Amino acid sequence: MKECNAPIGVFDSGVGGLTVAREIIRQLPNESVVYFGDTARVPYGSKSRDTIIRYSRQIIHFLRTKNVKAIVIACNTASAFALDTIEKELEIPVIGVVKPGAKTAVETTKNKRIGVIGTEGTIRSALYTEYIQSIDPTIEVVGKACPLFCPLVEEGMLHDPVTDEIAARYLKDLQDENIDSLILGCTHYPLLRGTVAKIMGSGVHLVNPAYETALELGRLLQQKQICAEDGGKVEHAFYVSDAEEKFKDFANSIMPFQIELIEQIQIESY
Amino acid sequence: MKECNAPIGVFDSGVGGLTVAREIIRQLPNESVVYFGDTARVPYGSKSRDTIIRYSRQIIHFLRTKNVKAIVIACNTASAFALDTIEKELEIPVIGVVKPGAKTAVETTKNKRIGVIGTEGTIRSALYTEYIQSIDPTIEVVGKACPLFCPLVEEGMLHDPVTDEIAARYLKDLQDENIDSLILGCTHYPLLRGTVAKIMGSGVHLVNPAYETALELGRLLQQKQICAEDGGKVEHAFYVSDAEEKFKDFANSIMPFQIELIEQIQIESY
Numbered sequence: 001m002k003e004c005n006a007p008i009g010v011f012d013s014g015v016g017g018l019t020v021a022r023e024i025i026r027q028l029p030n031e032s033v034v035y036f037g038d039t040a041r042v043p044y045g046s047k048s049r050d051t052i053i054r055y056s057r058q059i060i061h062f063l064r065t066k067n068v069k070a071i072v073i074a075c076n077t078a079s080a081f082a083l084d085t086i087e088k089e090l091e092i093p094v095i096g097v098v099k100p101g102a103k104t105a106v107e108t109t110k111n112k113r114i115g116v117i118g119t120e121g122t123i124r125s126a127l128y129t130e131y132i133q134s135i136d137p138t139i140e141v142v143g144k145a146c147p148l149f150c151p152l153v154e155e156g157m158l159h160d161p162v163t164d165e166i167a168a169r170y171l172k173d174l175q176d177e178n179i180d181s182l183i184l185g186c187t188h189y190p191l192l193r194g195t196v197a198k199i200m201g202s203g204v205h206l207v208n209p210a211y212e213t214a215l216e217l218g219r220l221l222q223q224k225q226i227c228a229e230d231g232g233k234v235e236h237a238f239y240v241s242d243a244e245e246k247f248k249d250f251a252n253s254i255m256p257f258q259i260e261l262i263e264q265i266q267i268e269s270y
Numbered sequence: 271m272k273e274c275n276a277p278i279g280v281f282d283s284g285v286g287g288l289t290v291a292r293e294i295i296r297q298l299p300n301e302s303v304v305y306f307g308d309t310a311r312v313p314y315g316s317k318s319r320d321t322i323i324r325y326s327r328q329i330i331h332f333l334r335t336k337n338v339k340a341i342v343i344a345c346n347t348a349s350a351f352a353l354d355t356i357e358k359e360l361e362i363p364v365i366g367v368v369k370p371g372a373k374t375a376v377e378t379t380k381n382k383r384i385g386v387i388g389t390e391g392t393i394r395s396a397l398y399t400e401y402i403q404s405i406d407p408t409i410e411v412v413g414k415a416c417p418l419f420c421p422l423v424e425e426g427m428l429h430d431p432v433t434d435e436i437a438a439r440y441l442k443d444l445q446d447e448n449i450d451s452l453i454l455g456c457t458h459y460p461l462l463r464g465t466v467a468k469i470m471g472s473g474v475h476l477v478n479p480a481y482e483t484a485l486e487l488g489r490l491l492q493q494k495q496i497c498a499e500d501g502g503k504v505e506h507a508f509y510v511s512d513a514e515e516k517f518k519d520f521a522n523s524i525m526p527f528q529i530e531l532i533e534q535i536q537i538e539s540y
Binding site: 039040041042047048051120147148151152154155162165166242243246 | 310311316317318321390417418420421422424425432435436512516
């Protein structure tokens with residue numbers, strides 16, 4: 001197989017990264033995706049840097065057995081903790097979700113006040129703040145953890161008065177912060193975009209890192225001249241580290257096509 | 271140290287098992303407890319049997335370094351998946367939370383219709399059903415998964431209209447099932463007992479496996495003649511596999527004394 005027709009490796013701690021895979025498939029329809037969800041070790045948000053780097057290395061080792069031509073870390077925690085280390089160890093391109101989202105927010109904000117919502121791990125580690133301020137130290141970043149958003153999304157309660165009520169409570173603090181851009185800093189959150197947009201109002205621009213990451217990947221493939229050829233065979237494959245059932249239900253509820261083949265692998269042996 | 275004055279090892283995937291530790295400390299005030307919460311790998315509910323057995327073995331290996339005289343698996347998933355295997359590998363007594371709760375429900379029910387609420391893993395695996403029907407095959411068991419209860423409890427939303435609304439939805443099906451006993455089949459749920467009792471009404475007896483497990487442990491220690499001596503030193507210790515802050519806040523909100531010492535350990539190395 002020609003290198004350019006090789007698949008893109010995408011990984012996350014679980015199902016959330018499917019929102020990134022979905023954007024890649026939508027924006028780059030010639031590309032094939034090999035997705036890995038580390039459902040046996042989910043969530044990553046509360047784990048240490050060393051652990052996350054070790055897990056990421058194992059996953060990349062697995063993805064490389066599928067001959068991927070590039071890797072997307074579709075997980076906020078792993079992007080923050082492992083990207084810089086992994087990048088140096090690989091000769092194929094690798095990108096994460098944090099930098100593309102942060103960069104767009106920096107370009108978007110006019111009043112230099114950016115909000116970030118995410119898991120407790122993402123907000124506590126201030127990973128978006130750090131990257132945003134490395135680009136422009138005069139920008140203020142306000143973070144807010146929304147721990148119930150992931151379970152609500154995984155319960156399928158995307159359009160529900162309870163979710164609206166929880167969102168209203170979480171976002172109340174941010175409404176008083178005069179931000180003009182808000183990063184959806186968890187891969188589950190694009191599925192709650194409508195709810196968040198309604199509460200924050202039209203004065204706040206929502207940044208979806210999944211969307212920005214797919215854009216960035218497209219640019220990168222072009223620059224490296226490894227875009228898949230038109231009319232080539234497009235095949236997506238899905239792997240998980242724990243039982244595949246629950247993954248399948250969630251995946252099929254958000255992907256634009258029916259996923260039949262999901263394989264469970266023993267990630268610790270990679 | 272005399273064996274009888276050695277501590278009881280108690281473990282769970284996270285903070286939920288503290289409701290069991292609390293009951294043990296309340297009912298058996300001479301006993302010391304060594305608690306381990308696997309906060310780096312929480313939740314267990316969605317993980318496979320093999321993974322749970324492997325994790326449980328590591329934890330027991332760690333607890334034994336603290337010279338525990340008995341082990342309580344204060345986690346429904348691990349009790350269901352790992353107890354039988356672990357029991358054969360250990361020469362000290364080990365009990366789980368499933369059997370004591372199920373036994374009490376069997377003794378309590380008059381119309382032979384028992385309800386069980388728990389995580390998706392607990393309900394899908396039908397572990398209570400299996401054990402109840404092994405005692406009395408004529409009993410009907412109706413299960414209902416309540417996936418948002420744990421995150422709501424961990425957010426501290428014990429008395430909140432949102433929690434009432436979610437509970438009302440989850441329990442609606444059970445209200446039509448004519449059950450007379452309901453097992454709170456997740457260690458977090460005793461903290462929502464008031465909410466569940468109000469919805470189910472006085473005709474439904476709520477079974478709290480944490481309470482029944484502490485009773486069972488007391489009987490077992492007496493039978494083996496390893497009860498701690500009156501007037502001995504009582505010390506409780508708490509360990510977690512991830513950052514201790516969040517655990518501390520939750521623990522101190524539900525335990526009858528202030529916990530200061532919580533130590534983080536690297537569980538994967540056991």
